[in-house]
Every structure is written in structure tokens, then in C-alpha cells.
Amino acid sequence: MKKIGFLIISLSSLVFSSNILESKIFSPSNCDQILNNGGYFKTCYSYKHKGALFVGYTLDGQNMNEKNIKKRPRFYEDKNIPKKYRSKHSDYTHNKFKNDRGHLAPDAAFDYSQKSLNSVYAMSNIIPQHNTINRSSKAWKGLEKFSRTIATKLGSVYVLNGVVYSAHPNRIGRNKISVPDAYWKMIYSKKNNYQRCFYFENKKKDPELKIKDYEVDCKDL
Secondary structure (H helix, E strand, O other): OOOOOHOOHHHHHHHOOHHHHHHHHOOOOOOOEEHHHHHOOOEEEEEEEEEEEEEEEEOOOOOOOHHHOOOOOOEOOOOOOOOOOOOHHHOOOOOOOOOEEEEEOOOHOOOOOHHHHOOOOHHHHHEEEEEEHHHHOOOOOHHHHHHHHHHHOOOEEEHHHEEEEOOOOEEEOOEEOOOOOEEEEEEEEOOOOEEEEEEOOOOOOOOOOHHHHHHOHHOOO
């Protein structure tokens, strides 16, 4: 597993509030551009990779069961980003790595209003995810559901998603989007002394693995 050096900011000791954690991660020293996405979630964006490095948000337990808008919006180009650094929906079509358009801030967590749901369909919130990981209830998809369950139980949780790129990543599409080597998710609540982290290599899922098998010690990120 690749270590994300500056993340060793004592995350495992749970000393930071989500606001302090955000200030450490979502800073100009780490991000080419920081996107606020209407206040629903925050994106640390990389011009080099034409994709997110981090996406963070708070899941309010009340919102998790507030609504369930079934009709999904179309993916759209994020016009907040300079055109030469954007990704497009078409970049993913028929790519040879079998990567889906994978959400970092997930649609099912933001379907409590049309505005919040629309916000997560910006292409800046999407990364290439191997389809067997993205769609599996025993991998990324299942972990998103687990996050919502924990938010409902605890009242709220902060979720931080990280994306790991190699020095010379594979690329897809006309805009040459970087394909991540891996990605991870941290579910965090200082109030409830709760923190769990999960790490996924961006490759075909081992059918024997379950969500618990992807769990890692947060200090190892």
C-alpha cells in the first residue's frame, strides 16, 4: 500500500474535528483547485490527473432517510475548472481498463434534494473505478451503504475519500484522464470516537473478498 505522507497527521488518534481535518487536506499546497460543490461536499482537484485527489463530506443521518430521488441526473462537465483540465463523460466510454464512472461523493447519500443530487454528477466528482469494485455490494458500493448506515446510527459522520495515482498512470479518453492505482475511504466521528478506513486497489475484484477484507489501519494510509 502506498502511504500518503501528509495524511500522517495523527488521524488515528482522533484529535481533529472535521473542520480541522478539511483544512489540512483541502489546501492550496495539496490541490490545484478546491471545489465547494454548492456546499454539499468538497473536492481537492488535480490538473495533472484531471481528476480528484480527495473528496470530503459530512453525512447527516437525518438526510439519509429523508428522500430517495430515483431519477438520476446526467453527468456533466464541470465548468468551474479550466477547460484544458476537465474530464468528460465520453472519456470513459468503452475504455480498455473496464473502468466505470465512479462517484466519490455517492449519489445515494445525496438524493435528499434535487440540488444535492445534481451536485454529485459533476465529472470532477468522478474517477475511473474498475467495474467489479464499483458495482459490488461487497466492495465500494456496499461500503457506501455502510457509511449511510453508520451516519444514521451515530447522527452524522465525516467521510474522506482519497485517490492514489502512480507517477506514470494509465490514461483513458480523449482528455487523457489518469486511471488511479487505488482509492480509499475513511469514516470518522470525533464525537463518537469512531474511525474506520478501507483501501481498494483499482483492479478486478477477488470474488472471495468482502468489505471487511478491505479494512486497514487508518495510520497506514
